[in-house]
Amino acid sequence: MKVLLQNGKMEERDFEDAKGREAFWHTSAHVLAQAVKRLYPGAKCAGGQTAENGFYCDFEFAFPFSEEYLEKIQEEMKKIAGESLSLQVWETERAEAERYMKERGEFYQLELLRGCSGRGDGADKEPGICGGDGAGKEPGICGGDGTDEEQSICGTVCADGQDTAGDSFREKIILYRQGEYAEVCAGPHISNTCHIRALKLLSVAGAYWRGDERGRMLTRIYGISFPKASLLEEYLLTLEEAKRRDHRKLGRQLGLFLLAEEGPGLPFFLPKGMILKNLLLDYWRGLHRREGYQEISTPVMLDRKLWEVSGHWEHYRDKMYTTAVDGREYAIKPMSCPGGMLVYQSEPRSYRELPLRLAELGLIHRHEKSGTLHGLMRVRECTQDDAHIFMTKEQMVEEIQKVAGLIHEIYTKFGFAYHVELSTRPQDSIGSQEEWELATDALRSAVEAMGIPYVVNEGDGAFYGPKLDFHLKDSIGRTWQCGTIQVDFQLPRRFGAEYTGTDGERHRPVMIHRAIFGSLERFIGILIEHYAGRFPLWLAPMQVKILPISDKYMAYAGEIERALKEEGLRCEIDEKGEKIGYKIRTAQTEGIPYMVILGEKEAQERSVCIRKREEGDLGRMTLEGFLEMLREEGI
C-alpha cells in the first residue's frame, strides 16, 4: 500500500508498521468526514485523527446526533472506499483555501487555517492550534503529538509561523482531497480509499472543540478500519474478550467488591475482595520492612488551618470534603502528606535518622467530578500506599532509585509492563525555579542512570513538585497512573521542617512522596483485568475447592478441609446435592486454582484427585503430594 506524503511523494508502507497504519486510519477519518458531508451537508467537520485503535472525527451537527445514524454513515463510507478515490495533495494559497472553506460553511476548518498562522490576533492565552497546547497530554485538535518536528500539524508549509504572520496571503496551505472532499491536513494519507476493505463505526461521544472545556461541545465519531475483513473480525473478538475481563463485571461475578447507588465512587470490599486486598498488603508490608520503612497512620481529617499551611486549601479546595464540629473547620484528607509532616515534626530530627522513611496506608477522599468515576479505577475514596521520605539533598538521587527499584520489583511480580512519565512544573505551582530544576534533575538523572525509558509530560507535575509517574494498562489498553515518585522542597519549607546536620547546624530536609500501588482500588482493578479474574495461587481469595462426588463422602471431605486449613490454605467444600460436573463447572467459573475431587476411590485409598484450573484433571495423589505441589507453586 502506498502512502502519500505532504510533498506529493509516495512511500511504500505496510499496514503492520505504525506509520502505514496511522496513514490508513487517518484516511479513514477523512472518508468518515466525506460520508457525513454527503449524507448531512449541513454538518461541519472539525477535524479527524488517528486514535490509539482506529480513528475519529469531530463534527457539529444541526440536530441531536445519536448512534442510530452510524450504520447509515458506515454504509456510505463503504461506498466511498468502493469508489477507489485517490488521495491528492492540494497545495494552495491561504486566501484560496479560506475562500474554499468559507464557501462550504466549514468554519471549523477556517479556524484551523487561522490557527496555523498562530500569533497575530491577540488572543494569545489560547495556545496556537499548531503548537499543541503546553499541557501536551491531549494532542491539538489536528492531531499530531507535539513532538512532531517534521511537519506543522495543520499543513502550513511555513517552517516558522512567526515569520509569515505578515504576508499570510502568500503563505502556502496544504489540504488533502479525495473526490469532492477536501480537508486542511498535513497527512500523510494512503494513496487510495480502495485499500479500506473493512470498517466499523464504534461509538459516538462528545468532545470539546480544541479540547477546551469552556468551548463548544462537538460530536465525535469513533471507528476502526482494516485492509482485510479478517482483521476486523479479529479486532472485534479482542474487544469482546476485553469486555469479558472488565473488572466491574468480574468484580461482581467473583464477589470482590460492590458499588452502590448510595455512594458513587465509594467502593465496598466484599469478603473475597478483602482477602485479596489484605494479601496485597501483607506482601507490601514485608517488602517495606525489608526496605527500612516504618509504618504510621495519620487521621482522616485535620484542621483546615493545616491544609492552609500545606497549600492544599488554596490549590485543591474544590476537591476536598469538609466538615465543621464545635465551630472548628476540618478537611478530610485528599492525601496524607501533611499528616506525615506532623509526624516528622513531632520531635527534633538528626541527620543520623535520614533518610527517614514513613509509610502510610492512607484512606483518602477526593471529590472527583461525577463524569470521571470509573469502577475501581477512578473513585472518590481510596487507600493509597503512600510514603514520605525525608532526606538530605545528597541522598535524593539514590533514594529515588531505591523507590524506582522497588516499584519495578513489585510490578514485575505481577507480570506488568509499565511506562514512566516525568511530569514537570505546572502553571499553578509554588516554589522557585531553581528548586524545581534541582528536583526535576534529580528525578531525571535517577531514571537515566537506571536505564529506565521515560517520556516527558510538560507541565503536569504536582503543585509542589515534579514527579515520575508509573502507568499500567487495563484490559482495553487504557493506561492508568499507579506508582508515583514526587520530589518536594515546598512542604518542608512551609512546615519549617529541619534536622541537625554533622556540623551541628540546622538544615532543611528534602521530602519525597511516593506510592507504588498508587490507589489499592485502582491496582486491584487492574489486577482483576490483568488476570481476567484467575488470580495466581498465592493471590486467589479461594485457593482450593473440595468437591465430594456425593454426600456419602462429606466426612472425608471434612477431613481434607481440616488438613488443608492447617496448612493455611483458603479452601471450602461444595456441599450442594449436585453432580460432579456441575460442581466443577461452578468452581471453574469462580476461577478457583485447584479442585479436590473426592469419591469412593479416594476415600478407600485415602488419596485426593486433583483438577487444576488451567490444566484439567491431574489424577489421584496423596494429600502430602498435593501439598508439596502447592508449596512449589507458592501458596
Place this chain on the structure above:
RNA sequence: GCUUCCGUGGCUCAGUUGGUAGAGCAACGCAUUCGUAAUGCGUGGGUCGGGGGUUCGAGUCCCCCCGGGAGCUCCA
C-alpha cells in the same frame, strides 16, 4: 462538570403501534447419591431507578432528579 446512550426480580435480558409484567441463571423445597464444565420437578421473588406530567389507561410518551456506560475536560 459537558455531549450522548442506558436503568425491568440477586444476575443476564425479553416486553410488539400506550391496555395495569415474562424467560434463563441464581435462591429455596422435594426427589436423585451420581467420577471431570449445567439431573429432574416444584416454590418464592418485581409498586419496571425516584418524582412530577399527558392520557379513560404509562415499563412503554413528556419534564426534572438520581445512578450507570462511552468519550471529552479533569486527575494535586
